[in-house]
Amino acid sequence: MALAAALTAAMEPPADNSFDLSEASLRRLHNAKWNQYGPDVLPAFVAEMDFAVAEPIQRAVQSLVERSDYGYPRRDGGKAGLAVAKAFAHRMKDRFDWDVDPALIVPVADLVQGTYAPVLAFTEPGDGIILQVPNYPPFREVIRTTERNLISLPMMDSGSGYLCNTEQIVDQIDGRTRMFVLCNPHNPTGRVFSRNELLDIGRFCIEHELIVLSDEIHSDLVYPGRRHIPFASLSPELAARTVTLNSPTKSFNIPGLRCAVLHFGSPELRERFGKRIPQRLLGDPNAIGVDAAVAAWTESQPWLDAVMGHLTATRDHVLRRIETELPEIQFRVPEGTYLAWLDCSGLMLNTSAFDFFHERARVAFSPGENFEPNCSAFVRFNFATSRVIADEIVDRMVAAVKTLRVC
Amino acid sequence: MALAAALTAAMEPPADNSFDLSEASLRRLHNAKWNQYGPDVLPAFVAEMDFAVAEPIQRAVQSLVERSDYGYPRRDGGKAGLAVAKAFAHRMKDRFDWDVDPALIVPVADLVQGTYAPVLAFTEPGDGIILQVPNYPPFREVIRTTERNLISLPMMDSGSGYLCNTEQIVDQIDGRTRMFVLCNPHNPTGRVFSRNELLDIGRFCIEHELIVLSDEIHSDLVYPGRRHIPFASLSPELAARTVTLNSPTKSFNIPGLRCAVLHFGSPELRERFGKRIPQRLLGDPNAIGVDAAVAAWTESQPWLDAVMGHLTATRDHVLRRIETELPEIQFRVPEGTYLAWLDCSGLMLNTSAFDFFHERARVAFSPGENFEPNCSAFVRFNFATSRVIADEIVDRMVAAVKTLRVC
Numbered sequence: 001m002a003l004a005a006a007l008t009a010a011m012e013p014p015a016d017n018s019f020d021l022s023e024a025s026l027r028r029l030h031n032a033k034w035n036q037y038g039p040d041v042l043p044a045f046v047a048e049m050d051f052a053v054a055e056p057i058q059r060a061v062q063s064l065v066e067r068s069d070y071g072y073p074r075r076d077g078g079k080a081g082l083a084v085a086k087a088f089a090h091r092m093k094d095r096f097d098w099d100v101d102p103a104l105i106v107p108v109a110d111l112v113q114g115t116y117a118p119v120l121a122f123t124e125p126g127d128g129i130i131l132q133v134p135n136y137p138p139f140r141e142v143i144r145t146t147e148r149n150l151i152s153l154p155m156m157d158s159g160s161g162y163l164c165n166t167e168q169i170v171d172q173i174d175g176r177t178r179m180f181v182l183c184n185p186h187n188p189t190g191r192v193f194s195r196n197e198l199l200d201i202g203r204f205c206i207e208h209e210l211i212v213l214s215d216e217i218h219s220d221l222v223y224p225g226r227r228h229i230p231f232a233s234l235s236p237e238l239a240a241r242t243v244t245l246n247s248p249t250k251s252f253n254i255p256g257l258r259c260a261v262l263h264f265g266s267p268e269l270r271e272r273f274g275k276r277i278p279q280r281l282l283g284d285p286n287a288i289g290v291d292a293a294v295a296a297w298t299e300s301q302p303w304l305d306a307v308m309g310h311l312t313a314t315r316d317h318v319l320r321r322i323e324t325e326l327p328e329i330q331f332r333v334p335e336g337t338y339l340a341w342l343d344c345s346g347l348m349l350n351t352s353a354f355d356f357f358h359e360r361a362r363v364a365f366s367p368g369e370n371f372e373p374n375c376s377a378f379v380r381f382n383f384a385t386s387r388v389i390a391d392e393i394v395d396r397m398v399a400a401v402k403t404l405r406v407c
Numbered sequence: 408m409a410l411a412a413a414l415t416a417a418m419e420p421p422a423d424n425s426f427d428l429s430e431a432s433l434r435r436l437h438n439a440k441w442n443q444y445g446p447d448v449l450p451a452f453v454a455e456m457d458f459a460v461a462e463p464i465q466r467a468v469q470s471l472v473e474r475s476d477y478g479y480p481r482r483d484g485g486k487a488g489l490a491v492a493k494a495f496a497h498r499m500k501d502r503f504d505w506d507v508d509p510a511l512i513v514p515v516a517d518l519v520q521g522t523y524a525p526v527l528a529f530t531e532p533g534d535g536i537i538l539q540v541p542n543y544p545p546f547r548e549v550i551r552t553t554e555r556n557l558i559s560l561p562m563m564d565s566g567s568g569y570l571c572n573t574e575q576i577v578d579q580i581d582g583r584t585r586m587f588v589l590c591n592p593h594n595p596t597g598r599v600f601s602r603n604e605l606l607d608i609g610r611f612c613i614e615h616e617l618i619v620l621s622d623e624i625h626s627d628l629v630y631p632g633r634r635h636i637p638f639a640s641l642s643p644e645l646a647a648r649t650v651t652l653n654s655p656t657k658s659f660n661i662p663g664l665r666c667a668v669l670h671f672g673s674p675e676l677r678e679r680f681g682k683r684i685p686q687r688l689l690g691d692p693n694a695i696g697v698d699a700a701v702a703a704w705t706e707s708q709p710w711l712d713a714v715m716g717h718l719t720a721t722r723d724h725v726l727r728r729i730e731t732e733l734p735e736i737q738f739r740v741p742e743g744t745y746l747a748w749l750d751c752s753g754l755m756l757n758t759s760a761f762d763f764f765h766e767r768a769r770v771a772f773s774p775g776e777n778f779e780p781n782c783s784a785f786v787r788f789n790f791a792t793s794r795v796i797a798d799e800i801v802d803r804m805v806a807a808v809k810t811l812r813v814c
Contacts, residue, residue: 112690
C-alpha cells in the first residue's frame with residue numbers, strides 16, 4: 001500500500017489520550033522496556049505500550065489486592081481458567097462472529113509457552129515447520145531448540161506491501177513437514193492478511209496436511225480499512241487443523257501479568273494435544289492475570305478504541321515524518337500492530353541499523369537481525385508511545401542520520 | 408509421638424494474631440476455600456490459611472499495582488525469574504545452611520506443574536515411581552495420567568507416629584523403577600523426617616539409582632522440636648539425583664499468585680531436564696508472583712514466626728479437644744504442616760468420614776480417599792484458621808458425633 005493512500009489524514013492525537021505516560025513516570029517502572037538500556041536511551045523495542053492500562057483492568061486488580069485475595073482462585077463457580085476461556089469465547093463471537101467453545105481452550109502463561117506446547121505436541125525432532133520470515137524471534141528459537149527443521153517462507157515486498165506466497169516453498173515440502181506457524185496480524189511487517197490470502201494458505205495447509213499454529217495476539221490492533229479474520233473461523237475443515245494463540249496482554253498492555261489462551265479447532269485436536277502435553281504441565285493461571293484478562297476482554301473496549309485512535313494518528317504522523325525527513329528509510333505502512341518495519345539499507349551503514357541508532361541516536365529499536373539473520377539493515381520501531389516521545393525518537397533519528405551525511 | 412508428650416503446654420493464641428480474618432471477611436474472598444461449598448459450610452479442606460498476608464508482601468504487590476507496572480518485568484538488572492531464584496538461594500542458606508546455586512533453579516507456576524515436569528523429563532510411560540501413601544492427590548494424578556507405574560510406599564503408623572520403611576517395597580523395585588517422590592514435611596500425615604530417616608531413603612535411592620523429587624513446600628511450617636532438612640543438603644551424591652520443589656505460596660499464603668521453584672542438585676541433572684522440558688515450555692513467571700515471592704522469602708519471616716506461634720497453639724488446642732471430646736477419632740500430632748490426618752474409623756460410619764462431617768456437621772474437610780483410596784474413614788483437617796472458627800469446627804464435629812451415639 002502506497003504511503004499517500006495508506007495514511008489517513010494527518011491528525012492531532014485524539015482528545016482522549018489520558019493513558020499517555022510521561023517519560024519521567026515511565027522511567028519509574030520496573031519493566032524491561034525502560035530498564036534494559038541506559039537512562040539516556042529511548043526504548044522502542046519490546047512490544048509493550050507506554051500507556052496506563054484500562055480502568056476496568058486496574059479496578060479488577062485493585063479489588064483483588066484490597067481483599068489480599070491471593071488464595072486458590074475460583075470464579076463464577078468454576079476454575080479460574082474457565083472464566084478466561086469464556087471471556088475469550090464471548091469476545092471472539094462479538095468481534096469476529098467466530099463461535100468458540102470454551103471447552104476447547106487451554107490457558108497458558110504467555111505466547112512463548114503457547115508456541116512450545118503445540119510444537120512439542122504435534123511435531124517430532126527433524127520435522128519441518130514453515131515459518132514466515134522475518135518473524136517474532138521466539139518462533140525461530142522454538143524450532144531451533146527443539147531440533148525441528150525450519151522452512152522459511154519469505155514475506156516478499158511486492159513494492160506496495162508484503163505478501164506471503166506459499167508457491168515459493170512448495171519444493172521444500174516433504175512428508176515430514178508438519179506445521180505452518182502463521183502470524184496474523186504479522187509481526188514485524190504489520191500485514192493483516194485478507195480472507196483470500198488466508199484461504200490460499202488454508203488450501204496449502206490442507207493439501208500438505210499441516211497443523212496451523214495461528215498467532216493472533218495482534219488481532220485487536222488493526223487499523224481502519226482492514227479487518228482481522230481468525231484463521232479457524234474460515235471453515236470447519238481448517239479449524240480442525242488449527243491451534244489459535246491469543247492473549248489480552250498485547251492489546252491491553254499487561255504482558256507481565258501472564259495470561260494467554262490456546263484454542264483448538266476441534267475436540268480431536270484438543271485430545272491429540274492433551275495426550276502429549278498434559279494441561280497441568282503448563283501451570284495454572286494466576287489469579288491476578290485471570291481477573292485482568294477478563295476485565296480486558298469484557299469491559300475495556302472503550303479504552304482500546306481510544307488507544308487505536310491514538311496509535312493511528314501516531315503511525316501516520318511518525319511515518320509521514322520518516323518519509324519526508326529520512327527518505328533513505330523505506331517502509332510499508334503497517335495495517336495492524338504498533339510496529340513499523342524499517343528498511344535502513346538506503347543509509348549504507350557499515351554496522352547494523354540497530355547499532356547505528358543505539359549508538360548515534362540513543363534510541364533502542366528491536367534489531368532486524370533478530371527477526372531474520374539477513375535483516376541487520378532493518379529495525380522494528382515500536383511507536384506505541386506518546387506523541388512527545390515518538391517525535392523525540394524521530395528527531396534523534398534525523399540528527400543521527402545527518403551526522404552520516406556529513407561523513 | 409504420644410499426645411501428652413507431643414503437645415506443648417496449652418496456650419492462649421499469641422498476642423500477635425492480627426492476621427486472623429473473621430468469617431465475614433473470609434466469605435468475601437473469591438477463593439476456592441470459601442466458595443466451593445455452601446454458605447453454611449465451614450471449609451477446612453484446601454491447604455491455604457485464613458490469614459491476611461504479611462505486610463511486606465502486600466506492600467510489594469501494592470507498589471507494583473500503584474504504578475500499574477504490568478509490563479515485561481525486569482528485576483535487579485536481569486530476568487524476573489532470577490530474582491526469585493536468588494531469594495530462594497539466600498533463604499535456603501540462611502534457614503538451613505544449604506548452599507544453592509541460583510543457576511540451577513527453574514521457576515514454575517505451581518507445585519503440580521513442578522511435579523509433571525520432572526516426571527516427564529526423567530521417566531517414560533511404564534516406568535515405576537515410588538510414592539508415599541497417603542499422599543497429596545496430584546502426585547497420584549501425575550503418575551496415572553502420564554501412564555507411569557505407581558509403587559506405593561505406605562506410611563505405617565507405628566503406634567507413636569508414621570514411619571516410611573523402604574524395606575516394605577524392595578521386592579517391587581526393578582530396572583524400570585526410576586523415581587522416588589518424597590514429600591517432607593509430609594502431607595497429609597504431618598511427619599517431618601529426621602536426618603537418619605532421610606539418609607535411609609537416600610541410601611535406598613542410590614542403591615536403586617532413583618531420581619528423587621523432593622516436595623518441600625511445607626518446609627517452613629515445622630513446629631518446635633523438629634527441624635526441616637532439605638534432602639539435597641544431605642550430601643553432594645544425593646544432591647546430584649535430587650530435584651527439590653519449593654514455593655513461598657504455602658507458608659506465606661499466596662497460592663493464587665503462582666510462583667514456585669524447581670532446584671536441580673547438579674548442572675548435569677539440570678541439563679538432562681532441559682533436554683526433555685525446555686524452560687520456556689513452562690511459561691515465564693508473572694510480575695506480581697515474583698515480587699510477592701521475593702518479599703515473602705526475604706522480608707516476611709516475622710509474620711511467619713507469629714503465624715507459627717498461632718498454628719502451634721491452634722494445633723495443640725484443637726487436638727486436645729478432639730482427644731477429650733471425640734475419643735473415637737485417632738490421630739498423630741503433626742510435626743509440620745497445618746494439617747491433621749484424622750482416623751475416624753472408630754466412629755464406625757456407614758459413609759465416608761468426609762460425607763458424614765459434610766452432611767451432619769456442615770464442615771468440609773479433605774476426603775481421606777483423595778489421599779489413598781482405602782482411606783475413606785480418614786479426613787484431613789486444615790486448622791490454619793482463627794481460634795473462633797477452629798472451635799466452631801470442633802463444636803460441630805462433636806455435635807454431629809453425638810447424633811451418631813444417639814442412633
